[in-house]
Amino acid sequence: MAKIAYVLLCHKDPEAIIQQAARLTAAGDYMAIHFDGRSSQADFAMIRKALTTNPNVCFARKRVKCGWGEWSLVQATLNALESAVASFPRATHFYMVSGDCMAIKTAEYAHRLLDAQDKDYIESFDFFESDWIKTGMKEDRLIYRHLFNERTHKRLFDLSHGMQKRFGLTRRPPVDVQIQIGSQWWCLRRRTVEWILSFLDQRRDVVRFFRTTWIPDETFFQTLVRHLVPATEIECRTLTFLMFSDYGMPVQFYNDHYDMLMGQDFLFARKISPEAQELKSRLGALYAEQGVEFQISNEGRNLYGFLAKRGRNGLRFAPRFWETESTLGRDRELLIVTCKKWHVAKRLVNRLRDVSNIPALAYLFDEEGTDMPDLGGIEATLWKRTRHRRALVRMLFDYYETDRLVICLDPSALDLMQDFCADRAVTRILQIDCSLSDAYLTGHAERIGLAGQQTSSLALERLLPTIRNDIQHEADRIRDVGFDHHGLIRESDSDEQIAEQLMPFFALDHDAALTLARTEHLFTD
Structure with missing residues (x-):
């Protein structure tokens, strides 16, 4: 029977992290936690103290200061994975989640789904041939070296990128590796994770290449899984339900989305609004329940696309949120x-x-x-x-x-x-x-x-x-x-x-x- 080790990357809200760990491990699963090295040491101490007696929880061997789009996110994931592999020898699968994710199915349902097929669940599309990247930088993510964070040091990022383009300082990916891209939310079998860790020990050139790519968490694991695992053993999809708006922002889920989320063919949803306390409470109680039947309709994305299109055509039933008084969010x-x-x-x-x-x-x-x-x-x-x-x-x-x-x-x-x-x-x-x-x-x-x-x-x-x-x-x-x-x-x-x-x-x-x-x-x- 499948036993899942959740790999949790988080940086805030220690009480929610403690609750999430308690809920997911209560059903017999495991959790490895990486708490951002930039975040409060007091918050981290609070998490460790609360979970130190839980044998199904471990922590990354080293905390990394994470930045969006940087290698640091991949390194944090690897640190947590290594701890999980060593701490939980009975874990059959390793599932990547964030602090904004919550289960939308029971543990019983999740284990049954993973037992049904001996496969890895990860999006991995050809980087150059697919249209997975809708807007922004594409080939330049790989062929130039990115040493600065675009969000925190935008001018340095743009200057470095511009100078490399001007002087033709391009590079090639490792010749024997076909670069893939996809969602960073995946679920991998134990054997696959062990293969990846062993491969990284042997191929430091691959690590060096990805260290200076832009947004490597969308390419690193996706590329290595496709390189190491037969295509017949890869289910090219994520088990985490997430959507993006026209502005490239993650769509947030609120209290009235409960029934819709239950009908999606996914195990987790991202991201749950900080204000959706009722939704959080209902989903929190769901994972440990038994005998729950789910009617899968998968209408979430089509429904959202339909409503968004009506808004663009001027047929919406309410003003856009910036046309009326809006709030920043109660917990912000x-x-x-x-x-x-x-x-x-x-x-x-x-x-x-x-x-x-x-x-x-x-x-x-x-x-x-x-x-x-x-x-x-x-x-x-x-x-x-x-x-x-x-x-x-x-x-x-x-x-x-x-x-x-x-x-x-x-x-x-x-x-x-x-x-x-x-x-x-x-x-x-x-x-x-x-x-x-x-x-x-x-x-x-x-x-x-x-x-x-x-x-x-x-x-x-x-x-x-x-x-x-x-x-x-x-x-x-x-x-x-x-x-x-x-x-x-x-x-x-x-x-x-x-x-x-x-x-x-x-x-x-x-x-x-x-x-x-x-x-x-x-x-x-």
């Missing part, structure tokens, strides 16, 4: 850093990427050129971003697959701060007060068109006090509102004082907060 946190000196806030959030995995965008409502992901056009102009502010930020939460997001706002944007604070999500504001020299104020006056190169020194002497008072007034207005979650750091504060404010705001430990407080040239003009 929006972290707003506000500072008049934009370069100070930018340095802080750039350094934040080195000490945490919280996505951060600088002054997206103030600068047209802010690095933004493609969200279907809503991000195209400042006017659109501001008009659809909540919808935009919600889409950013979905794009980065996170429940915590940092943005920077100018102190003049009090109306935006108040609007976000009125949302059901938790909004925290960190105000940075900087000293304002006459030289800075003169430059500021020139940037906003109040002064120019020909402005006399006498005119500037009269203008600068007014500008200084105006900036101070903006800062005072923010403090006077009395926001529930408001922090303040000043340029005159010591590193320890700044760290004390950063710890609760970003949910960092003391060392990480102190590292952030000591950002080089943080307040330098």
Whole structure:
């Protein structure tokens, strides 16, 4: 009889991870957990303490700092797989899941399905011949080396990619390996996993190649399984039900999707909305049940496509969500850093990427050129971003697959701060007060068109006090509102004082907060 070792990659919500592990192992299955190395050490300690007495749970031998589209996700998976293979000799299958996945069938049903066919379940389509990649980079994923993360270091990513194209610095995949592509959610037999681990010990050239490909979690296992396993033993499909919107975002499932999910010919669904508490409760109780009959209809994708098409044709029965008031999500946190000196806030959030995995965008409502992901056009102009502010930020939460997001706002944007604070999500504001020299104020006056190169020194002497008072007034207005979650750091504060404010705001430990407080040239003009 099949026994499944679930390979769980996760980075947040320790209580949900503990519950998920308890549910899936209660039916006799196993779980190997990799908790992102960028995430809170306290959260990881909480998970380990809660599950240390569960013999059916193990942890990856080493935590990796993961980044979307990077080799780090593959390395994290391999670390968890190696621990699972060593810890669970009775496991017959290894099933890749994330913290956003939940079972939509019983353990009894899953075991019966896996026993019925001696096969691996993984999407693996020819990388060059198939049309699996709908938009964006295709061949360039492989033939160029990608050393930077496109989401966190977009300019470096684009610069590196552009320079390689300009100078023709291409490379070829390993000649004896046919590159495949498909969903990263798979279920592999024990023999296949052991073959893969053995192959990697012998073929370090293959590992070196994939280390610098872009989004290798969609090609690495897909390629190796097709290379090592006869085609007759591969079921070219995923057992995890997931859909994507027209904007390339994962479709989320809510409370009223329960019956639809039960009818899909899959074992898990991704991704369940953080707000769908009733759905989570019902699915959580489902896995251990026995004797449940499922009527498979598989209408999910067709139904979603039908409704989406009607929306595009103007035949929808309700407005699109950005045309009405939308919410960021009850269980999400929006972290707003506000500072008049934009370069100070930018340095802080750039350094934040080195000490945490919280996505951060600088002054997206103030600068047209802010690095933004493609969200279907809503991000195209400042006017659109501001008009659809909540919808935009919600889409950013979905794009980065996170429940915590940092943005920077100018102190003049009090109306935006108040609007976000009125949302059901938790909004925290960190105000940075900087000293304002006459030289800075003169430059500021020139940037906003109040002064120019020909402005006399006498005119500037009269203008600068007014500008200084105006900036101070903006800062005072923010403090006077009395926001529930408001922090303040000043340029005159010591590193320890700044760290004390950063710890609760970003949910960092003391060392990480102190590292952030000591950002080089943080307040330098």
